[in-house]
Amino acid sequence: MKLIPKVRDLTSFLTNLHKSNIKPKLELLQQIHAQILTNIDIQSNSTSSLWNLLIRASTEPSFNQQFLGFYKAMLAQNVSPDKTTFSVLLRAASASANGATSGEVVHCQILKLGFEFDLILQTGLLDFYAKAGALESAHLVFTEMPERDVVANNAMIAALGKNGNVGDARKLFDEMPERNSSSWNSMITAYCKSGDIASARLTFDFNPVKDLVSWNAIIDGYCKSGQLMVARELFDRMGDAKNAVTWNTMISGYVQCTEFGKAVTTFQQMQATNTKPTEVTMISLLSACAHLGALDMGKWIHAYIRRGNLKLDVVLGNALVDMYCKCGNIETALDIFHELPTKNVYCWNSVVIGLGMHGFGDEAIDAFVKMERNGVKPDGVTFVGLLSACSHSGLYYEGRRYFSEMVGTYGVEPGIEHYGCMVDLLGRGGFLEEALELIRTMPMSPNNVVWGSLLRACQIHKDTEMSKQVMDHLLMLDPNDGANYVFLSNIYASLNRWNDVATCRRLMIENGVCKTPGCSSIEVDNNVHEFIAGDTSHPHFARINVFLDEIAKKLRVLGHELGMDSVLHDIDEEEKESAVRYHSERIAVAYGLMSTPRGKPIRVVKNLRACTDCHAAIKLISKLFSREITVRDRSRFHHFRDGKCSCKDYW
DNA sequence: TTATACCTCA
Missing domain, CATH: 1.25.40.10 (Tetratricopeptide repeat domain)
Known part of the structure; x- marks a missing residue:
């Protein structure tokens, strides 16, 4: 017979969860909830502290405001909320992604039940409105507070800073009777957010209580303003005083400034110091992998997550989905996508865009329709993905229709x-x-x-x-x-x-103008090799060149004439041939053929659109060498196999 | 204090 858990058991179970910092799954909390309701013994003896614990455990954005449901159930059981209840509810609303309404509900409840606003509740409310971006409500709460401690002042400075009102934030900062390190850090962040990096730096330099957060904040400020060199200098000056957030800030800074290679190098340095990567590290890094097309590294991160080292939430899940899409592994991307317990607009967008890139226009439209059915509202990014998916697949009728329905049906302004x-x-x-x-x-x-x-x-x-x-x-x-x-x-x-x-x-x-040079990269033995059109500086270039000769001969036998179409200039045939022959994608494919084992798929990433001549050549190469070759060009994938390409020669 | 999707011409 099953033991009937008593109130005390549930209470201590939830307390232990909280103390050991374990985030329970929603299903577990719902089971506990069901037990409270179905077990008369527990039901009649449940206390506010049990409910408070349950509410606190459901503080998780992806739980879709379950905490409000538990609160309502608590009232339905005639258990009176106490101050802790509201403070826990406010914190949950603060953390919730769309907590704007739920926080107001809590606020109304406090008023309705006639609770006295003490410093803790007021600060909680202030913090909630600050995070929700409701500056007016935050300010109202703030001015009505009979006494304002440092915490309240800091929350208000942060709120003002977040909403771009750095002037008022500074005023408040100057008027504060006492300041702690958080006050200084809020002020630094406020200046960074407003784009005034000079004032942020002055505040940082004047700060007498510089802590780790101050350093991280100013480094992030320099990254966001695009001054990576300054950021890196401060970063290096910290020596061993860096924590995971410091590393994450620098790595994501490189990613945001499209310095993907440097992001990877910095991660390697992070590992050398034995700093444990966090979810945020991997999110930035996966984004770098997606841009670089570095599938092997992406897979390594995936394995690291699966070994249980990191928690797979929506953001990390989406970063994985996007990485697999952009690295040409659409099936894996879809598998992960389907298993995500919650899917936000980012996830759907990644999938719509990913399907479109692979030339699956109909499937992209299907995904869009499912997105609607799942109640996720498409945004501007969704439509860019959807329309370009239609474009890549020649779905003119559908593209026209969705474009015309954007405003009326979906409320998205083109x-x-x-x-x-x-x-x-x-x-x-x-x-x-x-x-x-x-x-x-x-x-x-x-x-x-x-x-x-x-x-x-x-x-x-x-x-x-x-x-x-x-x-x-x-x-x-x-x-x-x-x-x-x-x-x-x-x-x-x-x-x-x-x-x-x-x-x-x-x-x-x-006019002194020049064309962006073609550049292709290929991952071999965990190293990304880059080839720029006409560039002969690769250490193995001599060998590659001999091999290119061999390929050209074999292609001629198959009837492929080089350089018939895409060489622009009025040059003789021989010159034409050498011009396309050194197109970056061709060098990268040749290098891949030479340096990877027979039968292993070759994946190349190119910065421009595939050239007609190389496209034809690679089709033949895939047949000639019995290799699967994937080329990601500027906007889509080409999967070459047995002399054919997945784009059906339409790109 | 750190975090995911953006593309349409080259």
């Missing part, structure tokens, strides 16, 4: 990026006039990306007349953008108008 997606979608589909009309009628002035999309469409569909018109707009917007000249040159070259190509080239030189 931004310039959505117009960009639509111009791309319509243009690729050959609806050039419709695309041009959309640009003419869009509510904001079109940027170079919008015109650029149309220009690319003109190139695909060989519409020289329209491309000239588009080119005028582009050159007006930015005469120094090298990509424009490359585009125009491409169009002339495809029409064999070599004089115009030459003029184009001359203009480029005269």
Whole structure:
């Protein structure tokens, strides 16, 4: 027979959970709740402290405000709340992602039940409104407080700082009778948030009680303002005084400034000091892996999490989903996604974007529909993903429909990026006039990306007349953008108008513009190797070159003529061949073939769109060497297998 | 004090 747990047992169980800092699962709490309700013995003897413990244990954003449900159940059982109840409720509301309403509910309850606001409740309320960004309510609570201790003052400074009111924060800071280290740190953070890094630094330098938090705050401030060198200098000056947050701040700083390689290096240094990585470390690092396409490292992090070292919450879960999507492993990404207990808008966006990148347009739309059904409201990012997914798969009808429904059905105002997606979608589909009309009628002035999309469409569909018109707009917007000249040159070259190509080239030189060089990378033995087009500096270049020769010969036998299409200039055949031959993706694929065991899939990441010639060549290479080759270009994946590509030659 | 998704032209 099952033992019936008594109130005391439940109480001590929950107390122990809290003391040992274990976050219980929602199901466990609901079971305890059910026991309280179904067991008459417990029900009639339940105390406010038992309920308080239950509420405190449910302080977890992903529990979807379960704490309010427990509070209501407590009232239904005729157990009177006490001050602790409200202080616990306020803390739960503070931590909850959309606690804005729940905190107000608690506030009303305190008023309704006639509880006296003491310093603890007032500070709790202030803290809640501060975190919820309700500055007016926070200020109201603050001014009504008969006495304000340091904690209350600090909370108010933080609230003002968070809402961009750094002037009032400073005023309050200057008027405070006593300051502790938190006061100084709140002030430093307030300046950092307002973008006034100079004042933040002055405050930091003047701070007589500098602690770890002060250092971390100022380092983060420099990272956020893009001054990585200064941040790193302070970081290094800390020596052994760094904690995990310090390392996380520096790593995420590099990620935010797109210095992904440095983020990885810094993580390696962190490991060398035996500082245990936290969830936040891995979230930033996974983001770096996603951008670099470093699947092996991403997998290593996944294994580290699975060994039970870290808690897999929504944020970490999403970072994993995104990493697997961007590293070409869409199946694993979907598996993890389905197992996530809660999915926020980030998770759905990652999946919609990921499916689109792999050319699964219909599946991306399915995901979008499921997202709606699950009650997650799509945002601007969702639509960028959805529309580009339609574009990559040639789903013109669907793309048009979703774009037209954005405002009315979903309440999302289209931004310039959505117009960009639509111009791309319509243009690729050959609806050039419709695309041009959309640009003419869009509510904001079109940027170079919008015109650029149309220009690319003109190139695909060989519409020289329209491309000239588009080119005028582009050159007006930015005469120094090298990509424009490359585009125009491409169009002339495809029409064999070599004089115009030459003029184009001359203009480029005269205006001192240059093209972004193609760059491809490949992970071999946990090292990321980078190859830049035409660059011969790799230590194994001589061997790679011999191998490229061999490949070229074999491809010729298969009937592939090199350099027929995508080399722009008026150069002789031999020169053409060597120009595409040293395209970065081709060097990376060759290096992968040479340096990895037979049969192992090859994965390459490129910074630009795949070139037509290399695309054709890699298709043949995949057949010739019986290798699966994955190339992630600027905006999508190409899975090459047995002479075919998953993009069906549409990109 | 640290944290995830953004792309549409090159």
